[in-house]
Amino acid sequence: MSAPTASVPSSCKVVLAKNVSNGLLKEVQEGVKTLDKPPHLVGFLANNDPAALMYAQWTQKTCEENGFKYSLREVSRDDIEGAILSANTDDEVDGVIVYYPIFNNRQDQYLQQIVDVSKDVEGLSHRYIFNMYQNIRFLDPETQRQKSILPCTPLATVKILEYLNIYNTVLPSGNRLFGHTICVVNRSEVVGRPLAALLANDGACVYSVDITGVQKFTRGEGLKKHRHDIHEMEGATLKDVAPLCDVVISGVPGEKYKFDTSLLREGAVCVNFSSEKNFGPEVKEKASIFVPSIGKVTIVCLLRNLLRLNQNRRLDDIKPAAATERPGTIDA
CATH class of the missing domain: 3.40.50.10860 (Leucine Dehydrogenase, chain A, domain 1)
Structure with a gap:
């Protein structure tokens, strides 16, 4: 009688928000010490x-x-x-x-x-x-000492992608997502649209998806433009763009929504920023990295x-x- 086959361990790395926040907290704690x-x-x-x-x-x-x-x-x-x-x-x-x-x-x-x-x-x-x-990064463009404030949840997502080394530090700042194709499922004015803009302004090709359709955020071929342009992709759906993406970020605020894992590109990085679980447990069978929440x-x-x-x-x-x-x- 042959021995039972051992279960194959998942190749997906689950990254918890607290691991990312701990490094940022050190930066914040050092900054507080400089205040009166x-x-x-x-x-x-x-x-x-x-x-x-x-x-x-x-x-x-x-x-x-x-x-x-x-x-x-x-x-x-x-x-x-x-x-x-x-x-x-x-x-x-x-x-x-x-x-x-x-x-x-x-x-x-x-x-x-x-x-x-x-x-x-x-x-x-x-x-x-x-x-x-x-894509103006300072309140004082001449002296460049006062950095502009970014919305917290989109900024948190950017910091997570930096932690995961999705940002390529070999490239100059502002271009470090060049070569990445990212899908953002949610186009709310508070999180989804600002996030798509931030990622595109850093060089990514971003497909922004919501119930009304798909928009493409890009700085043009070879990043020739300073800021992103938006192109309506008439007739396109999540099924058309998700398989093209090496990063998928979802934040649909509905308990009934679940991202269809079959659409994922093999080895994609998946991030959930909704309070609901947009990705089911099967995401670990296809993703290389999964971040289940970003609240911290x-x-x-x-x-x-x-x-x-x-x-x-x-x-x-x-x-x-x-x-x-x-x-x-x-x-x-």
Whole structure:
């Protein structure tokens, strides 16, 4: 009788968010030591979303463990505008985060714009969003000392790809994703679209997929353009583009959605940024690397942004640039 066949170990490496966040935390902790007092982050909760409350609690825990001060202020929808404006002028408040959605319409976008740019840790105000899409990496292009703030979840995804060595450090900054083809499943204005833009501005060919179709983000053949262009791919679907990609990033906020593993290219890197599990366990049979969640990295990026805002404010000889600027060329 022959011996039973031993199970073949998976060739997929599962990378946990805490492994990535630990390195970033060291950077943040060193930065805090250079400040005169702990940075104070205020979070505004004006909804009954359990996920928002959990995010706030995680943020508070991470702040307190790493030398930051955190205050959660629960306010009504009617009072949120005044609360933000008050925090803008409060010298004891160094950063502001608002937990969305509140109104779940254009009023939320208005609230994003009234957070003072010097306290906007989420990078959602017009100046930061403009810079991100235009691939402008500094608030002061001439002196290049004040780095622009990037939205936390897209930035966390970038930091994970850097940790995984998807970014090629042999290439100059700004081109380090050249040669990579990436699929982003989600085109929300808060995460999916900014992420596609960031990755394309760093040199990748990015297929952005949502229920309305597929868009291609690219800086052109040979990266001839400074910033990305967007091309509508009429009639294309996830099935057409996913097999072309060596990295697949998914963030569909629905428990019923599951990425079809059969579409994966052999050895692809897979990252899930949704609170839901977009990839089933079978992803390990085809992917080379799988990152099941990124939440811990997102919170560290939030603290990193808060630290940067504090450092920017210490440069008294520099005034933030106007909302419309000529394109720059330096690293983010």
